[in-house]
Amino acid sequence: MxxxxxxxxxxxxxxxxxxxxxxxxxxxxxxxxxFGFMGLFAFAxxxxxxMLATGLSLCILLGPLVIISSFLxxxxxVYWANNIFDRNVKSMxxxx
Amino acid sequence: MQAQSSNISIAFFFxxxxxxxxxxYWAAKRTKTTETFFAAGGEITAWQNxxxxxxxxxxxxxxxxxxxxxxSNGFDGMVYSIGWLVGWPIILFLIVxxxxxxxxxxxxxxxxYRLSQKPVRSAAAIGTLAVISFYLIAQMVATxxxxxxxxxxxxxxxxxxxxxxxxxxxxxxxxxxxxxxxVVKAALLMAGGAILTILVLAQFQMNPLRLFAAAAERxxxxxLQPGSRVVTGQWDAISLGLGLMFGxxxxxxxxMRVYTVRDVKAARLxxxxxxxxxxxxxxxxFVIGFGxxxxxxxxxxxxxxxxxxxxxxxxxxxxxxNAFFGFICAVAFATMLAVVAGLTLSGVATxxxxxxxxxxRAGKATESEQLKVARAATIIIAVVAVVLGILFxxxxxxxxxxxxxxxxxxxxxxxxxxxxxxxxFTTQGAxxxxxxxxxGSIVLICxxxxxxxxxxxxxxxxxxxxxWFVPLKNPAIVAMxxxxxxxxxxxxxxxxxxxxxxxxxxxxxxxxxSSGPAGAGTTQRKKG
Numbered sequence: 001m002x003x004x005x006x007x008x009x010x011x012x013x014x015x016x017x018x019x020x021x022x023x024x025x026x027x028x029x030x031x032x033x034x035f036g037f038m039g040l041f042a043f044a045x046x047x048x049x050x051m052l053a054t055g056l057s058l059c060i061l062l063g064p065l066v067i068i069s070s071f072l073x074x075x076x077x078v079y080w081a082n083n084i085f086d087r088n089v090k091s092m093x094x095x096x
Numbered sequence: 097m098q099a100q101s102s103n104i105s106i107a108f109f110f111x112x113x114x115x116x117x118x119x120x121y122w123a124a125k126r127t128k129t130t131e132t133f134f135a136a137g138g139e140i141t142a143w144q145n146x147x148x149x150x151x152x153x154x155x156x157x158x159x160x161x162x163x164x165x166x167x168s169n170g171f172d173g174m175v176y177s178i179g180w181l182v183g184w185p186i187i188l189f190l191i192v193x194x195x196x197x198x199x200x201x202x203x204x205x206x207x208x209y210r211l212s213q214k215p216v217r218s219a220a221a222i223g224t225l226a227v228i229s230f231y232l233i234a235q236m237v238a239t240x241x242x243x244x245x246x247x248x249x250x251x252x253x254x255x256x257x258x259x260x261x262x263x264x265x266x267x268x269x270x271x272x273x274x275x276x277x278x279v280v281k282a283a284l285l286m287a288g289g290a291i292l293t294i295l296v297l298a299q300f301q302m303n304p305l306r307l308f309a310a311a312a313e314r315x316x317x318x319x320l321q322p323g324s325r326v327v328t329g330q331w332d333a334i335s336l337g338l339g340l341m342f343g344x345x346x347x348x349x350x351x352m353r354v355y356t357v358r359d360v361k362a363a364r365l366x367x368x369x370x371x372x373x374x375x376x377x378x379x380x381x382f383v384i385g386f387g388x389x390x391x392x393x394x395x396x397x398x399x400x401x402x403x404x405x406x407x408x409x410x411x412x413x414x415x416x417x418n419a420f421f422g423f424i425c426a427v428a429f430a431t432m433l434a435v436v437a438g439l440t441l442s443g444v445a446t447x448x449x450x451x452x453x454x455x456x457r458a459g460k461a462t463e464s465e466q467l468k469v470a471r472a473a474t475i476i477i478a479v480v481a482v483v484l485g486i487l488f489x490x491x492x493x494x495x496x497x498x499x500x501x502x503x504x505x506x507x508x509x510x511x512x513x514x515x516x517x518x519x520x521f522t523t524q525g526a527x528x529x530x531x532x533x534x535x536g537s538i539v540l541i542c543x544x545x546x547x548x549x550x551x552x553x554x555x556x557x558x559x560x561x562x563x564w565f566v567p568l569k570n571p572a573i574v575a576m577x578x579x580x581x582x583x584x585x586x587x588x589x590x591x592x593x594x595x596x597x598x599x600x601x602x603x604x605x606x607x608x609x610s611s612g613p614a615g616a617g618t619t620q621r622k623k624g
Contacts, residue, residue: 016607023189030189034182034341035334041175041322042333049321055309057320063174063382066182067375071368073185078368082361089608 011092015085022080026073037066104422105247112280112430116265119276123269130466133270134201134445135355140275142362146369149353151278152438153180153344153374154285155235156242156405156431157497159381163411164404165326166385168394170311170319172326173385177378179337183344184371187351192367194516195351196360197609198602201449202442203351203508207515210595210602212523213459217450219530223507224348224450226534228443229484231500232436232477236485237493239432245402246409246425252486259482262437266444267474271356274437281427281434286377288427292408293380295415296387304383310390319389332569336498339572343501346508349442360609387411440477447473495546498570499537506575507533514583516606519599525587533579540571 040048041059048059131137140148155161158180166173199205204220236255243254265273300306311319327333344350354363388397388407391414400406409428413421448470453461461469507530514521514529541547543566548554559565568574 012604012607016603019193019607027186027189030182030185031341034178035337037178038175038334038337041327042330045322045324049318051317051320053305055305055307055312055320057171057317059171059174059322060308060320063171063178064379066178067378070181070185071372071375074188074368074371077185077188078364081364086361093608 008092008095011095015088015092018088019081019085022077022085026077030070030073033066033069037062102248102422104419105425106422108423108426109247109429112284112426113261115280116261116273116277116433119280120265120269120273123273123276127268127270127272129463130201130449130470132272133467133470134352134441134449136271136275138356138358139272140356142357142365143369144275144279145353145357145362145366146373147282148275148278148356149350149366149370150373150377151280151282151285151434152349152353153347153370153435154282154377154431155435155497156238156428158377159285159289159384159431160242160402160405160408160428162378162381163385163388163408164397164402164406166382167388167392167397167407168404169323169326170315170386170389171321172323174378174382175322175327175333175336176340177381179340180344181371181375181378183341184367184374186341186345188364188367188371190513190516191345191351192354192363193360194606196354196363197606199355201352201355201445203346203348203512204446204450207511207526208454210515210598211521211526211592214455215523216526217454219527220508220511221446221450221455223503223511223530223534224446225443226538227348227500227504227508228439228446230496230503232439232443232481233484233488234493234496234500235432235436235439236481237488237491239436240485240489242402242405242432243429245400245406246428251489255482255485258433258436259478259485261433262440262481263474263478265437266441266478267471270470271441274434274441275353275356277437278434281430282373284427284430286373288412288424289377289380289384291420292387292412292415292424293383295420296383296391296411299391299415304386307383307386307390311386314390315394319386329567329569331573335568335570335573338576339498339501339505339570341505342509342576343503343505343572346504346512347501348446348504348508349438352442352445381408384408384411387415391415436481440474440481443477444470444473447477492551495541495550498546499541502537502541502570502572502575503534505533505572506537506579507531510576510579510583514580514587516602518587519596520587521583522587522590522592522595524590525583525585528586529579529583532582533575536575536578537571540566540568540575544569544571546570 050058127133162173162176195206198209204217207220208216239258240251240255243249244251265277308320327336357363357366388411392410397404397407400410409421409424412424452469453466511526511529543564545556546569548559549556
């Protein structure tokens with residue numbers, strides 16, 4: 001009993017760590033994307049204002065891309081959490 | 097113009113009211129416990145909750161306000177659109193699981209879990225009520241002015257109508273009715289936005305770039321480029337971004353919705369759906385704003401009054417006629433109503449669940465007593481909102497929405513994140529951080545041009561040299577690090593053995609939920 005609860009403990013820590021790694025990486029990616037964009041908006045307006053084609057400036061390209069990437073990062077996390085992570089939690093509990 | 101279409105708007109308005117009152121009647125019969133009143137009994141599906149989250153979050157400012165900013169300034173309106181979206185992934189990655197697996201109705205459940213209940217919940221209630229009051233006042237005043245503009249109903253009556261409707265939804269139908277009001281509103285808003293976008297793009301071969309090119313041809317390339325009229329100052333832009341991102345991630349009425357679904361899987365999915373819906377909506381509003389710029393013209397929008405808010409309705413009239421104008425006005429109304437209902441409900445949860453049940457009654461209140469208190473709190477908040485809404489008529493309260501995000505970012509977010517992740521976090525640290533974040537945001541904004549120039553009407557040159565002057569219009573960039581710093585410093589200066597001991601229990605619960613295996617720490621420890 002004692003050993004099984006100990007392995008459970010070890011697995012639980014590993015699982016918690018895997019969640020933290022994924023969640024933290026995705027959060028950092030989101031923060032980097034957003035503050036990268038806001039940094040350009042605040043400190044490098046001419047760069048963002050560069051015209052790429054008629055009717056298209058760099059900011060009109062990047063703005064929607066920030067919105068789309070937010071959704072894609074969410075999609076990655078939910079796919080990972082609802083499939084891989086939850087399955088690992090379940091299999092750990094099955095062992096216990 | 098308004099007289100012609102007001103019959104159509106009023107017909108749409110009555111249809112919406114009739115539908116939501118039927119929903120409330122249906123929900124009222126099922127609302128018998130606090131579990132249903134505050135969390136709809138956990139019966140909402142992920143898909144429904146995704147729409148309800150979008151409904152809760154998309155205020156009239158998201159459609160009318162941003163469209164107006166884009167119409168008169170071009171690209172800069174999108175800075176707000178993006179800021180209102182990027183907090184959602186943060187909620188999903190960092191907040192959802194702890195909140196759902198540890199808490200019951202409010203975010204204070206999580207902050208207070210390992211710490212001393214009474215002081216932490218009292219402080220969290222101050223932070224939450226500050227956020228809700230500022231946001232609610234901003235919404236009520238905007239709503240009164242907009243309904244006056246759209247329907248020609250006098251300001252005070254508009255505020256009273258909105259206050260009464262939200263009172264009925266929350267008082268009788270609780271979270272169940274509020275959720276469905278949000279879903280209906282979000283569906284109307286998305287449909288209205290999509291139809292308007294398609295009607296605009298139809299005039300430009302369905303190619304947004306042709307629309308932008310037409311705008312640039314008429315008003316110059318600078319409408320497609322970042323300017324400095326909407327967001328002034330470099331660090332102010334970063335500060336605004338911080339407030340929007342982390343404020344969204346700690347908005348009490350949003351966080352409360354993670355409890356309305358069955359499990360954490362559904363909670364994650366609902367955030368994903370909400371992010372998709374809100375993102376798509378903001379992209380449509382960008383097209384709508386440029387559509388109004390090219391088809392209606394910034395001058396005509398300005399002349400219609402309401403500080404640019406008429407851009408989307410006037411565009412609707414230009415591309416879809418009076419019936420569509422009426423529809424968009426009714427959608428805007430439904431939007432405002434749903435947002436204030438959601439805010440009210442989260443204020444009620446704080447007053448009843450945090451303050452009454454857990455602070456005053458130390459967790460020993462019966463179900464029927466809690467429901468009575470919840471309903472009394474609903475009436476109090478509705479009356480206060482209506483009275484303040486009427487008192488502030490014509491006042492410049494737009495800053496209060498920004499202030500609400502700053503307080504959420506500086507008071508709620510640091511304590512929530514530290515409570516989840518940091519073992520050394522103590523009761524004193526949490527209380528100090530929440531109070532410093534709340535008061536700091538308010539003081540900073542009072543000393544900034546937002547209040548001194550925009551509200552009090554002083555000349556910037558006169559006050560810029562004063563020793564107390566704060567040049568930032570958005571306080572988050574100062575208030576949030578200070579709040580984190582205070583939390584960490586005070587926690588190191590104090591010690592809480594009990595809280596250290598329950599950290600592992602909380603981590604298990606975050607991982608496994610309350611239904612973990614025996615010995616995995618499923619019982620919530622009560623502390624006086």
